[in-house]
Amino acid sequence: MSGQRSLDRRGFLTRGLAAASATLLGGCDDLSDQPWVKRVLDSAETLTRVTQRALLSPQALAREYSEADLSKEFKANGSTDPQEPDYLAQVKNGFADWKLAVGGLVEEPLSLSLDELRAMPSRTQITRHDCVEGWSCIGKWKGVPLAALLEKARLKPNARYIVFYCADNLFDTGEEKDKYYESVALVDAVHPQTILAYEMNDQTLPVAHGAPLRLRVERQLGYKMAKYVMRIEAVDEIATIRGGQGGFWEDLGYEWYAGI
Amino acid sequence: MEKREVIYRHSGAVRITHWINALVLLFLLMSGLQIFNAHPALYLGSKSTFDDPIMALQAVQDGDKAKGITDILGHTFDTTGVLGLATDADGQPDERGFPWSLTIPGHRDLSMGRRWHFFFAWLFVFNGLVYLVWSLLSGHLRRDLAPSGQDIKHIGASILEHAQLKFPRGEAAKRYNVLQKLTYLIVALVLLPLMLVTGLAMSPGMDAAFPFLLEILGGRQTARTIHFITASGIVLFVVVHIVMVLLSGVWNNLRSMITGRYVIEPAEEKS
Numbered sequence: 105m106s107g108q109r110s111l112d113r114r115g116f117l118t119r120g121l122a123a124a125s126a127t128l129l130g131g132c133d134d135l136s137d138q139p140w141v142k143r144v145l146d147s148a149e150t151l152t153r154v155t156q157r158a159l160l161s162p163q164a165l166a167r168e169y170s171e172a173d174l175s176k177e178f179k180a181n182g183s184t185d186p187q188e189p190d191y192l193a194q195v196k197n198g199f200a201d202w203k204l205a206v207g208g209l210v211e212e213p214l215s216l217s218l219d220e221l222r223a224m225p226s227r228t229q230i231t232r233h234d235c236v237e238g239w240s241c242i243g244k245w246k247g248v249p250l251a252a253l254l255e256k257a258r259l260k261p262n263a264r265y266i267v268f269y270c271a272d273n274l275f276d277t278g279e280e281k282d283k284y285y286e287s288v289a290l291v292d293a294v295h296p297q298t299i300l301a302y303e304m305n306d307q308t309l310p311v312a313h314g315a316p317l318r319l320r321v322e323r324q325l326g327y328k329m330a331k332y333v334m335r336i337e338a339v340d341e342i343a344t345i346r347g348g349q350g351g352f353w354e355d356l357g358y359e360w361y362a363g364i
Numbered sequence: 365m366e367k368r369e370v371i372y373r374h375s376g377a378v379r380i381t382h383w384i385n386a387l388v389l390l391f392l393l394m395s396g397l398q399i400f401n402a403h404p405a406l407y408l409g410s411k412s413t414f415d416d417p418i419m420a421l422q423a424v425q426d427g428d429k430a431k432g433i434t435d436i437l438g439h440t441f442d443t444t445g446v447l448g449l450a451t452d453a454d455g456q457p458d459e460r461g462f463p464w465s466l467t468i469p470g471h472r473d474l475s476m477g478r479r480w481h482f483f484f485a486w487l488f489v490f491n492g493l494v495y496l497v498w499s500l501l502s503g504h505l506r507r508d509l510a511p512s513g514q515d516i517k518h519i520g521a522s523i524l525e526h527a528q529l530k531f532p533r534g535e536a537a538k539r540y541n542v543l544q545k546l547t548y549l550i551v552a553l554v555l556l557p558l559m560l561v562t563g564l565a566m567s568p569g570m571d572a573a574f575p576f577l578l579e580i581l582g583g584r585q586t587a588r589t590i591h592f593i594t595a596s597g598i599v600l601f602v603v604v605h606i607v608m609v610l611l612s613g614v615w616n617n618l619r620s621m622i623t624g625r626y627v628i629e630p631a632e633e634k635s
Binding site for chain 2: 133136142144145146147148149151152156159160161164165166167169173175176177179232234235236237238239240241242322323324325353356357358359363364
């Protein structure tokens with residue numbers, strides 16, 4: 105093979121690869137916007153959720169760590185300093201007038217102060233927080249098991265999801281409908297490690313991490329663990345709520361089932 | 365003198381799973397780099413030690429100039445234009461781990477990157493299972509890939525032949541040589557399965573279902589690092605694989621992986 109021919113071939117291959125990759129890339133970006141492509145790709149989410157549910161017994165616990173494993177710096181992500189006037193007023197008086205509302209498909213709607221939540225049975229756990237971005241931090245959380253709250257409020261038989269409405273508005277749109285919210289299925293809501301935490305690393309939960317109350321759902325990714333929880337609602341359907349995908353990030357394209 | 369001979373080299377199952385795998389791995393790699401770009405740093409252990417990553421891609425300000433920096437085990441390299449800082453599709457400066465041209469989607473979109481990645485991850489699993497089950501049942505693994513004692517003995521000679529870019533002819537060309545066998549075995553039975561296992565170990569759900577995943581891999585962040593390194597190993601394999609295909613007769617190799625038919629050139633005449 106002559107050197108000249110080899111160079112030509114290399115040039116041809118390089119050009120060919122560049123053209124192919126540009127087509128592929130442009131193609132994928134266009135494809136990403138097509139509804140049918142989204143539907144096909146979404147089929148994988150269903151498959152993942154069904155498979156993980158089948159492999160994961162309802163009681164299986166996320167790994168718990170020791171004090172020695174605690175992260176020196178636990179990264180605060182998403183909203184870290186909400187500027188909503190109502191929330192700032194609550195921060196100012198130490199959440200003294202703050203109450204958690206529990207409603208929706210329950211027999212007995214609740215309205216609980218922080219002291220009342222603290223008086224309930226608690227669970228303390230040192231767990232790993234996995235962000236969808238790829239990093240992990242280990243923190244110690246103390247809070248009231250969501251199962252205990254739901255037991256107190258007595259779920260109606262048609263309740264299928266628990267929805268969490270939060271105080272923060274990440275993109276500062278000033279609109280109620282753009283505030284953070286999340287939802288979990290009952291199986292995750294009553295999991296022993298699912299708690300509403302009011303303490304982190306033996307301190308009162310700081311604002312950056314969701315004061316006064318943040319959700320911990322230890323078998324899923326960080327964005328499920330809503331911060332600044334103000335109100336909880338039991339519902340039978342999440343498709344009718346806000347963007348219809350079951351959460352703030354879900355409405356922006358992230359998976360509702362965040363087990364991977 | 366021997367004649368040119370055409371043999372049937374690759375079975376239908378190998379050809380189909382090979383090309384599906386090639387396509388699937390390309391999508392997994394590019395969507396994987398999109399996901400990596402959401403936090404372009406690697407750590408060891410269970411948690412991220414943000415001030416001490418073992419590898420990080422970042423953009424830093426150097427005077428009035430922005431630079432792309434790659435940090436590996438405390439050694440920093442200026443990778444402006446490629447890693448850490450490059451230009452986007454419109455030629456504007458773009459602070460990203462890997463450049464837009466290597467990611468799916470091209471623009472920054474973690475949620476779509478994840479959707480592409482997990483969709484192709486399932487295809488990868490199904491395709492890989494078909495290949496492995498078929499390889500075991502058909503004897504492909506034992507007959508074509510497991511090195512014989514004779515092979516192992518000739519490993520030194522085979523390395524030398526490869527280094528001189530001498531490719532076997534005649535009877536010897538009908539089988540994979542020992543380096544090919546070992547490489548394909550390592551890729552099919554170690555590297556590709558390791559991608560799946562380390563991928564699953566990053567899933568908080570699967571970690572709760574199979575806590576031993578974290579034990580054997582040394583923690584979630586180590587698993588993520590192994591996922592990245594193994595992916596790099598597969599990229600390296602593909603590069604070498606394509607170079608070898610080009611050097612050892614591109615049309616013959618391509619035809620054999622499409623139609624199955626492979627031309628054996630007669631062995632050189634002994635003088």
